[in-house]
Amino acid sequence: MKPALFKYAKPRSLEAALECLAAYGDEAKVLAGGQSLLPIMNFRLARPAVLMDLSAVPGLADISVENGSVRVGSMVRQRDAELSERLQRVCPLIPRALKHVGHVQIRNRGTIGGSIAHADPAAELPAVVAALGAEVVALSLRGERRFRGSDFFAGPMSNVLDPDEIVVRIDFPNCEGMRSEFLEVARRGGDFAIVGVAASASWDGAGKRLSRVGIAAMGVGGTPVRLGAVEQLLEGSPLDDGLIAQAADAAAATIDPPVDVHADSASRRQILRALVDRIIRRVAT
Amino acid sequence: MSTDQVTEAVETVAVECTVNGRVVSRHVPARRLLVDFLRGDLGLTGTHVGCEQGICGACTVVVDGAAIRSCITLAVQADGSTIRTVEDLSEDGELNDLQSAFKMSHALQCGFCTPGFLMTLTAADPDEYPTDGDIRELLSGNLCRCTGYQKIVDAVHESWGRP
Numbered sequence: 001m002k003p004a005l006f007k008y009a010k011p012r013s014l015e016a017a018l019e020c021l022a023a024y025g026d027e028a029k030v031l032a033g034g035q036s037l038l039p040i041m042n043f044r045l046a047r048p049a050v051l052m053d054l055s056a057v058p059g060l061a062d063i064s065v066e067n068g069s070v071r072v073g074s075m076v077r078q079r080d081a082e083l084s085e086r087l088q089r090v091c092p093l094i095p096r097a098l099k100h101v102g103h104v105q106i107r108n109r110g111t112i113g114g115s116i117a118h119a120d121p122a123a124e125l126p127a128v129v130a131a132l133g134a135e136v137v138a139l140s141l142r143g144e145r146r147f148r149g150s151d152f153f154a155g156p157m158s159n160v161l162d163p164d165e166i167v168v169r170i171d172f173p174n175c176e177g178m179r180s181e182f183l184e185v186a187r188r189g190g191d192f193a194i195v196g197v198a199a200s201a202s203w204d205g206a207g208k209r210l211s212r213v214g215i216a217a218m219g220v221g222g223t224p225v226r227l228g229a230v231e232q233l234l235e236g237s238p239l240d241d242g243l244i245a246q247a248a249d250a251a252a253a254t255i256d257p258p259v260d261v262h263a264d265s266a267s268r269r270q271i272l273r274a275l276v277d278r279i280i281r282r283v284a285t
Numbered sequence: 286m287s288t289d290q291v292t293e294a295v296e297t298v299a300v301e302c303t304v305n306g307r308v309v310s311r312h313v314p315a316r317r318l319l320v321d322f323l324r325g326d327l328g329l330t331g332t333h334v335g336c337e338q339g340i341c342g343a344c345t346v347v348v349d350g351a352a353i354r355s356c357i358t359l360a361v362q363a364d365g366s367t368i369r370t371v372e373d374l375s376e377d378g379e380l381n382d383l384q385s386a387f388k389m390s391h392a393l394q395c396g397f398c399t400p401g402f403l404m405t406l407t408a409a410d411p412d413e414y415p416t417d418g419d420i421r422e423l424l425s426g427n428l429c430r431c432t433g434y435q436k437i438v439d440a441v442h443e444s445w446g447r448p
Contacts (some may be wrong), residue, residue: 001337007294007363008315016292023291031362038357039338043320050294051315053362079351105405106339109350109358189425218386 003041010053010151014139016076017166018058022141024050026163031055032075032114037108060113060168065090069135070172074113079104081112091131091172093180093200100182103190113167116152122219124182124191126153129170130224131198131216137169152218153223154223176214178202181282183275187262195271199279201234208239210284215276220255220268229253230276241263244280251276287392298361298419303336304329305373313360320344322360325385331371335428342427345401352408374407375398383407386444394431402427402437411445420447 011017021028027282029048031037031097034056040046054060058073063086066226070091070174072081080089082098094112098264101107116136129136133149147160154160161167183236184196201213212230217231218224257268286418301310304327311326314435318337323329323346335343337356344356347369374381380388383406393399405427414423429437442448 002318002321005296005314006316008295008298009292009294009357010361011292012442020292020294024294028294031359034359034362035339035354038318038359042337042357052292052294055362084412102339103342105342105345105352105354105426108353115298189422 001042001044002098004047005051005052006041006048008053009050010056012056014059014166014168017052017054018141018164020052021166023163024052028052028118028163030114030151030166032117033077033110035102036114036116036118036120047235049090052053054166055069057142062152065174068174072112072170072172074117074167074169076112078107078110078112078115082107089133090134090174090176093128093175093177093182093198094125094172096180097128097198100124100184100186100187100189100193100196104119112170115269116170117161119153119155119157119158119223120192121223122194122196123195124184124196124198124218127196127198127216128172128182129217130226131214132175132200133214133226134173135171136167137171140165141167148258150223150226155222157238164265175200175256179244179283179285182281183224183279184218185271186277194221195257195268196276197272197279199283201283203284208284209233209236210280211236213280217255217272217275218252220257220272221256225255225274227254229254234280239280239284243279247280248273248277296363297336298363300360301361302365303367304398306368308407310359317360318356319346319360319363320355320385322363323355323368326360329370329372333397333400335397335401341398342401342426343398343429345404347404347408348406352405368406369407371403374403376385377421383440383444388437390393390440391434392432398427398429398431404442406441413439417442417447420445 028050031041031051031053060073062073064071100255130150136147136152154193180200196218199215201210230247233247252273257265333343335341339354339357346355
């Protein structure tokens with residue numbers, strides 16, 4: 001279980017990286033943290049002819065707040081994002097979700113952009129992108145393209161990028177002052193989720209209303225699923241047990257979950273229903 | 286700024302890093318895993334190969350102060366880094382405090398997982414793990430098949446001066 005033979009490139013600038021990818025096309029895979037790619041290469045499920053290491057390209061690991069959006073560089077290490085006081089303040093859903101990603105040793109190397117680009121439908125960060133409608137910013141020699149939320153994901157382990165494109169940044173909405181919560185069911189802590197839910201909203205305690213609701217589920221389809229029906233039900237409506245039950249039912253009805261060794265469709269629907277009920281109550285406090 | 290030629294992709298790469306205080310320079314195949322570089326090229330066989338997927342933690346070493354999985358890291362990714370392996374823990378041939386605590390608490394049987402646990406703990410700041418639950422969470426990324434974990438937790442409590 002060692003990787004097959006490949007050639008390794010380590011560009012020292014973004015321009016050089018884009019030129020490298022343009023030259024090698026779909027023969028090349030981008031190496032960010034490698035925490036998803038290397039296991040797959042060790043299994044030889046992926047055998048790229050060229051591995052292009054992004055770690056020497058400057059300017060991809062910044063976190064900044066600009067014009068109401070929280071810009072997270074694609075090479076920001078997951079552990080740095082998890083511990084970032086700035087993110088805790090302006091986009092707390094990200095550090096919350098990261099606590100469920102693997103173990104600390106994985107998060108020390110894994111990157112925000114790498115996990116999102118890897119597009120595992122049971123992974124945490126893609127669900128956060130979907131829930132918040134975050135914009136994934138991709139560059140190639142041909143220019144910049146942006147994808148909002150779920151639009152970035154095409155299917156299991158598949159995103160919409162062309163082979164010559166790199167994710168350079170993800171722009172999240174500024175959620176300062178809002179509530180967020182992340183819930184996941186897995187066999188063991190650190191495992192991939194069987195089902196998980198990410199939620200962000202503003203809570204008006206006096207009127208008992210949620211607004212600016214963003215909620216998405218993972219492990220319930222080939223990509224993270226934004227639960228638009230749930231958001232519409234909750235938006236601006238006075239919250240009570242009846243509405244919460246209605247929202248949870250709507251979530252279960254929305255999804256067409258996969259069947260695998262971990263759970264069947266009925267179980268996934270049941271788990272999602274319970275998690276949506278629980279997450280609404282947690283956010284609305 | 287544009288480059289005159291595309292960054293070359295090569296099969297063999299020069300790697301220079303500091304391992305257990307010593308600077309090492311080697312030319313390695315790009316596909317060589319860091320764990321195999323440490324064990325094979327440098328003869329540091331204290332780091333163990335378990336799952337080669339990043340799950341079991343037996344391969345855990347400390348790179349630039351952080352605990353990482355050497356089985357899903359390429360040797361070339363360690364260029365320019367400072368690496369510590371389990372061989373670096375003993376002082377003048379004597380077990381250090383953490384190792385002694387493992388020994389006294391019977392926190393190892395076959396010993397295969399032990400270097401991984403030791404390096405995870407070596408990289409950790411005890412102040413960030415104040416409770417027993419925090420310690421167990423920290424250790425959750427290292428699997429042990431022999432001890433049932435309680436003795437390992439006991440060793441950490443002993444080493445970190447916890448009740």
